Amino acid sequence: MSPEPIFRVALRGEEILTSPRWNKGTAFTMTERKAFGLTGRLPYRVNSLDEQCDRAYDQLEGRDAPLRKNTFLQSMRDQNWVLYYSLISRHLKELIPIIYTPTEADAISNYSHLFRRSEGMYLTFPSQDSMEEDFLEQTKGREIDLIVCSDAEAILGIGDQGVGGIGISTAKSAIYTLLAGMDPSKTLSVTLDVGTNNENLLDDRLYVGWPHHRVRGEEYDKFIDKFVQLVRKHHPHSLLHFEDFGVGNAKRLLDLYRDKHAVFKDDVQGTGAVTLACVMSAVGVTKTKLTDQRFVIYEVVKKVRPTVLIGCSTQPGAFTEEIVREMAKHCERPIILPLSNPSRLHEVTPQQANDWTQGKALIATGSPFPACKMPNGKDYIIAECNNALIYPGLGFGAMLAQSRTLTDTMIIAGARRLAQLAPALQDPDDALLPDFGDAPTVNFEVAVAVAEQAIEEGSAGVDWKKEDVEAKVREKHCEWAALGNRRIREGFS
Numbered sequence: 001m002s003p004e005p006i007f008r009v010a011l012r013g014e015e016i017l018t019s020p021r022w023n024k025g026t027a028f029t030m031t032e033r034k035a036f037g038l039t040g041r042l043p044y045r046v047n048s049l050d051e052q053c054d055r056a057y058d059q060l061e062g063r064d065a066p067l068r069k070n071t072f073l074q075s076m077r078d079q080n081w082v083l084y085y086s087l088i089s090r091h092l093k094e095l096i097p098i099i100y101t102p103t104e105a106d107a108i109s110n111y112s113h114l115f116r117r118s119e120g121m122y123l124t125f126p127s128q129d130s131m132e133e134d135f136l137e138q139t140k141g142r143e144i145d146l147i148v149c150s151d152a153e154a155i156l157g158i159g160d161q162g163v164g165g166i167g168i169s170t171a172k173s174a175i176y177t178l179l180a181g182m183d184p185s186k187t188l189s190v191t192l193d194v195g196t197n198n199e200n201l202l203d204d205r206l207y208v209g210w211p212h213h214r215v216r217g218e219e220y221d222k223f224i225d226k227f228v229q230l231v232r233k234h235h236p237h238s239l240l241h242f243e244d245f246g247v248g249n250a251k252r253l254l255d256l257y258r259d260k261h262a263v264f265k266d267d268v269q270g271t272g273a274v275t276l277a278c279v280m281s282a283v284g285v286t287k288t289k290l291t292d293q294r295f296v297i298y299e300v301v302k303k304v305r306p307t308v309l310i311g312c313s314t315q316p317g318a319f320t321e322e323i324v325r326e327m328a329k330h331c332e333r334p335i336i337l338p339l340s341n342p343s344r345l346h347e348v349t350p351q352q353a354n355d356w357t358q359g360k361a362l363i364a365t366g367s368p369f370p371a372c373k374m375p376n377g378k379d380y381i382i383a384e385c386n387n388a389l390i391y392p393g394l395g396f397g398a399m400l401a402q403s404r405t406l407t408d409t410m411i412i413a414g415a416r417r418l419a420q421l422a423p424a425l426q427d428p429d430d431a432l433l434p435d436f437g438d439a440p441t442v443n444f445e446v447a448v449a450v451a452e453q454a455i456e457e458g459s460a461g462v463d464w465k466k467e468d469v470e471a472k473v474r475e476k477h478c479e480w481a482a483l484g485n486r487r488i489r490e491g492f493s
């Protein structure tokens with residue numbers, strides 16, 4: 001890839017400044033300004049991307065509350081993609097919690113009140129007759145690699161959020177770009193608005209979604225099927241990512257479509273895979289076997305004597321002192337994973353789990369937490385067992401390999417690679433999973449493992465040799481990052 005990729009763009013003047021894909025703001029060169037009619041539309045000085053990022057970071061710092069930072073970044077995403085992604089990439093650990101969990105949960109629950117500008121695609125039950133037309137309005141002629149959709153029945157741990165679910169679709173696709181290098185012009189974020197059973201939203205006169213109770217049963221299935229068939233017809237090679245559907249539908253929809261299209265259900269497969277990687281890493285520390293573990297998702301600790309406690313209850317405090325102490329009586333290094341999101345819904349805080357087990361617990365959480373103090377005074381780093389450590393790589397690997405399905409064996413290959421990168425395998429008192437600051441490298445490794453597995457098992461659509469996979473993935477992984485240096489010329493690309 002040349003360090004200065006060149007694109008042909010058929011927009012001019014105001015149109016190019018209001019296109020987030022092409023807008024470069026003060027980074028337009030003098031040649032570009034002349035060619036696109038921008039000389040009188042911009043102040044004189046040409047800034048580098050570094051300078052733009054510095055300015056934007058200062059502006060961001062001026063906003064104290066995380067939600068204000070979130071809305072600032074949302075506006076920036078509407079204005080200038082390269083700046084938005086470059087800024088976040090430079091402050092990954094600080095800004096991912098702003099555009100993703102936990103802050104995005106607040107943005108979603110306040111969606112109708114914070115609403116300024118539409119984002120992504122809204123497909124609404126009463127407008128289903130025009131679904132294909134609406135879909136093509138936004139996608140015709142576009143190459144689309146990834147579609148993230150949500151019906152918002154079970155957003156993070158905050159439940160039914162109706163039309164606000166668009167926020168999780170756009171956040172998840174931004175993470176694909178940031179952590180795996182997916183080109184955002186080839187992604188589509190969709191909300192499937194089938195109503196909401198959240199009475200607060202229904203009672204809110206400013207609610208911008210369809211003010212109706214959730215459609216269920218056959219009508220719901222038909223609506224979802226209509227959408228899936230459109231995806232299959234117009235973008236047969238895309239990856240279709242389902243996010244935050246209710247438990248009653250999530251697994252059912254996955255089973256229904258997984259043999260027909262490359263579908264991925266993040267909260268089943270992504271969360272499952274990152275948790276598996278985390279447990280593999282912990283089992284590496286305890287020098288036991290995965291098959292020797294006793295898993296408990298909620299309670300019954302005395303009876304079962306679990307070695308692994310997994311929290312996905314969204315009940316804060318569910319892992320009580322009694323439960324945790326009881327567990328620690330029966331195992332040397334209890335593996336405790338309070339995974340509910342966002343942070344305020346965790347079943348136990350890492351510091352409590354550490355204190356109640358005299359520093360023996362191996363801990364990972366679903367949202368970011370600060371390190372806790374071990375009894376010996378050392379810091380214990382809390383791994384973030386969030387599916388973002390793996391799903392961008394799973395999806396990117398499957399997409400690059402043009403895999404017709406995302407098989408369990410591909411997912412396990414990704415989980416195994418992630419577990420191999422765990423710091424705890426070098427030092428048993430270190431984090432169970434890699435640091436989020438390393439998430440781009442980690443997802444790159446996951447993508448390679450997934451694509452290699454797809455090739456090995458014959459589900460890939462490309463005819464790469466296994467030994468070439470790493471180089472191929474690297475080339476694509478870097479492509480989007482190189483856009484910070486892009487030049488544009490007049491014409492059609």
Ligand SMILES: O=C([O-])CC(=O)C(=O)O
Nearest residue numbers: 101156157267341386387
């Ligand atoms: O989005 C996240 O942070 C993880 C996730 O999928 C969920 O909690 O539903």
Ligand SMILES: [Mg+2]
Nearest residue numbers: 156243244267
């Ligand atoms: Mg989710």
